[in-house]
Amino acid sequence: MILRPMQADEFPAYRQIVIAEYGRDLAESRRCSLEDALSRATTLIDQALTQGVNSPPQRLLCITATEGAEPPVGYLWISVSENIAWIYDIYLLPEWRGKGYGKQALDVINQQLALEGITETGLRVAANNSRAKKLYESLGFVLTGYNMSKRL
Numbered sequence: 001m002i003l004r005p006m007q008a009d010e011f012p013a014y015r016q017i018v019i020a021e022y023g024r025d026l027a028e029s030r031r032c033s034l035e036d037a038l039s040r041a042t043t044l045i046d047q048a049l050t051q052g053v054n055s056p057p058q059r060l061l062c063i064t065a066t067e068g069a070e071p072p073v074g075y076l077w078i079s080v081s082e083n084i085a086w087i088y089d090i091y092l093l094p095e096w097r098g099k100g101y102g103k104q105a106l107d108v109i110n111q112q113l114a115l116e117g118i119t120e121t122g123l124r125v126a127a128n129n130s131r132a133k134k135l136y137e138s139l140g141f142v143l144t145g146y147n148m149s150k151r152l
Helices: 008-030 034-048 101-115 130-138
Strands: 002-005 058-064 074-081 084-092 120-123
Touching (some): 002 101, 008 074, 008 084, 084 101, 101 120, 101 130
Antiparallel strands (some): 074 084
């Protein structure tokens, strides 16, 4: 498994994926229409990634099965601020899930970040995503709080 920087020509496909996935998550967690959730997801993603692959402090990476393998089997989006990294997204194409690539990608990025002097990585996982929670816990992530909301 290899992590490499995302290229500009790969960004549009990733943008579509992350908006769709985040939109579905928002629709479910916020109990709003998919249309409203996708609109909000588009706005938030475009605000965070104003310059596509060149949007510091964001880092967009491709997960590949082997060196030089194309196309990517998944994507990883992180942001680094001071000594903390935030994992905004890890996405594996459906046919590559359950094969260890997510775990390997997180292991590799955590090792790379530690070498950069980063002392902590954080992430958010949807309450109903038990598969992701299990993965993160197996890698040593611990619960640090809850996101809560109330519809008015």
